[in-house]
Amino acid sequence: MNRLHLLLVLILAVLSGLPLVLSKYTLGIFIMIFYYAYLGQSWNVLTGYTGHISLGHALYIGIGAYTSVFLAQHYGLSPWVGMFAGGILASLVALILGFLGFRFGLRGVYFVILTIAFAEITRLVVSHIEVLGSFSGIFLDFDPSFRNFQFRGNIPYYYIALTMMVLSLAAVRLIEISKLGRFMVAIREDEDAAQALGVNTFKYNMIAIAISAFMTALGGCFYANYIFYLHPDSLFGMGLSIELILRPIVGGMGTLFGPILGSFILTPLSEVSRAYFSKGGLEGMHLILYGIITILVVLFMPKGIIVYVRQWLKPLIPERKGDD
Amino acid sequence: MALLEINKLTKAFGGLTAVDGLSFEIAGGEILGLIGPNGAGKTTVFNCISGFLPPDSGDVTFEGRSMVQRQPFSICKRGLARTFQIVKPFPAISVLDNVMVGALLREPSVSIAQAEALNIIDFMGLKKMTRQEARGLPLPLRKRLELARALATKPKLLLLDEVMAGLNPTEVDELIGLIREINDQGVSIFMIEHVMRGVMALSQRVIVINYGQKIAEGLPCDVVLDNAVIEAYLGKEFISAQCT
Numbered sequence: 001m002n003r004l005h006l007l008l009v010l011i012l013a014v015l016s017g018l019p020l021v022l023s024k025y026t027l028g029i030f031i032m033i034f035y036y037a038y039l040g041q042s043w044n045v046l047t048g049y050t051g052h053i054s055l056g057h058a059l060y061i062g063i064g065a066y067t068s069v070f071l072a073q074h075y076g077l078s079p080w081v082g083m084f085a086g087g088i089l090a091s092l093v094a095l096i097l098g099f100l101g102f103r104f105g106l107r108g109v110y111f112v113i114l115t116i117a118f119a120e121i122t123r124l125v126v127s128h129i130e131v132l133g134s135f136s137g138i139f140l141d142f143d144p145s146f147r148n149f150q151f152r153g154n155i156p157y158y159y160i161a162l163t164m165m166v167l168s169l170a171a172v173r174l175i176e177i178s179k180l181g182r183f184m185v186a187i188r189e190d191e192d193a194a195q196a197l198g199v200n201t202f203k204y205n206m207i208a209i210a211i212s213a214f215m216t217a218l219g220g221c222f223y224a225n226y227i228f229y230l231h232p233d234s235l236f237g238m239g240l241s242i243e244l245i246l247r248p249i250v251g252g253m254g255t256l257f258g259p260i261l262g263s264f265i266l267t268p269l270s271e272v273s274r275a276y277f278s279k280g281g282l283e284g285m286h287l288i289l290y291g292i293i294t295i296l297v298v299l300f301m302p303k304g305i306i307v308y309v310r311q312w313l314k315p316l317i318p319e320r321k322g323d324d
Numbered sequence: 325m326a327l328l329e330i331n332k333l334t335k336a337f338g339g340l341t342a343v344d345g346l347s348f349e350i351a352g353g354e355i356l357g358l359i360g361p362n363g364a365g366k367t368t369v370f371n372c373i374s375g376f377l378p379p380d381s382g383d384v385t386f387e388g389r390s391m392v393q394r395q396p397f398s399i400c401k402r403g404l405a406r407t408f409q410i411v412k413p414f415p416a417i418s419v420l421d422n423v424m425v426g427a428l429l430r431e432p433s434v435s436i437a438q439a440e441a442l443n444i445i446d447f448m449g450l451k452k453m454t455r456q457e458a459r460g461l462p463l464p465l466r467k468r469l470e471l472a473r474a475l476a477t478k479p480k481l482l483l484l485d486e487v488m489a490g491l492n493p494t495e496v497d498e499l500i501g502l503i504r505e506i507n508d509q510g511v512s513i514f515m516i517e518h519v520m521r522g523v524m525a526l527s528q529r530v531i532v533i534n535y536g537q538k539i540a541e542g543l544p545c546d547v548v549l550d551n552a553v554i555e556a557y558l559g560k561e562f563i564s565a566q567c568t
Contacts, residue, residue: 179432182425182428186414197477198400198401
């Protein structure tokens with residue numbers, strides 16, 4: 001264990017102890033930090049590591065949320081099981097999208113349009129299905145128990161969100177050091193060169209999009225049972241799709257800690273400034289602030305803020321062996 | 325049986341027939357050179373063999389199996405690797421990580437693949453740059469990286485597309501030595517090259533194409549004396565330079 005690991009364990013210990021001292025409101029902000037870090041990490045698998053830009057990841061959040069809630073309300077299935085059903089369904093939808101995109105070589109903006117189209121079509125379809133609450137959405141009945149994924153107070157949600165963030169970090173780390181991750185990065189860097197080196201790019205693209213969708217959908221299930229309300233516009237909408245990619249972009253795409261760092265910077269800013277500005281009658285002002293920060297980061301730190309944090313942490317990172 | 329057989333290969337882009345009924349063979353262990361003027365269709369031949377372009381007609385047979393209709397990755401898996409004339413490094417990752425992608429084709433274990441990649445990097449003289457990002461390498465070293473990556477896939481036949489272009493004479497000589505060593509290890513080589521110094525030093529046989537058709541084939545020293553080749557490609561100065 002080196003000093004960097006020690007630092008991470010220390011941070012994790014502090015985060016685990018926070019509920020003892022923080023107010024319910026502040027805990028709520030931390031839950032959102034973990035939640036968006038988790039979503040950003042899920043998106044990072046497809047866009048950051050494999051290089052295919054998805055602007056429709058809300059699709060998978062929506063599928064995860066609606067599937068688990070639908071199965072709980074109509075079949076009494078625990079959301080703990082339903083979330084995996086949602087994950088699998090999201091993966092299947094992603095594989096259809098991926099097949100169309102990757103089989104027919106849609107790259108760049110054309111792939112982006114495909115992801116937006118899938119999310120928007122699903123939003124409209126769900127808005128017209130009666131059993132899914134159509135336009136007015138679904139309210140969840142409050143029946144707190146572990147089995148129902150519903151709890152009084154914020155503390156259980158805090159630990160679930162923290163666990164999800166840590167697990168997503170571990171999952172992406174495992175991918176990163178494996179053959180799978182190396183092939184994904186090769187595809188991102190140059191798809192033709194990857195092919196020429198024997199990488200079945202279609203297969204690895206499909207694996208990447210399926211993993212990304214699966215992870216994202218689990219986040220959707222968490223959100224539904226935290227907010228107790230599903231609405232097609234907010235769960236499948238473009239707004240959420242954009243919201244969830246800002247953090248990994250600002251933090252650093254294609255890096256392990258970028259999405260987490262981005263969420264720790266942007267989420268509190270969003271929550272606090274939203275509360276502050278709407279008190280002054282300036283609703284929406286926080287979005288402008290957001291836009292400005294994103295533009296500044298893209299202009300001056302195109303690789304994300306993580307690059308600078310790495311510089312500060314350099315003394316903690318052990319020298320790599322193997323070259324002399 | 326020949327390692328690679330090209331039979332009446334034809335590829336047209338609109339009205340332009342880039343490769344026109346081309347047939348030739350490469351024997352196991354051979355170094356074959358492909359030369360010809362710019363636009364003669366050399367790279368198109370490579371693209372058809374390596375699966376990046378589907379030929380309009382004709383067949384490409386590698387170890388008795390047809391490679392037509394196969395995707396590039398599957399052709400590489402069979403043992404036929406290529407480099408690109410305009411090099412395509414993975415820019416944002418290190419030289420080591422670049423070469424490891426190739427090594428992972430045959431070696432499932434990441435740590436063994438890393439050891440193999442380090443060996444190849446050492447062999448190609450890139451050791452000092454092992455941890456550098458590929459985007460920072462100057463062109464001559466990028467060309468070596470391109471070769472190193474292809475070599476890491478353990479090919480039986482290596483297609484080299486102008487790996488010597490843009491190198492100075494010393495660098496060309498170093499690369500000649502390396503390619504000869506690769507060939508000595510049993511890898512057959514099919515190279516497109518404009519640097520005649522390299523072609524003459526390495527090739528056991530040379531094919532000359534112009535407008536997609538073969539205009540000469542034979543030993544390098546015979547081919548450069550062929551009138552059609554001088555006319556189409558080398559120019560008279562080449563002969564006077566060679567003879568003096």
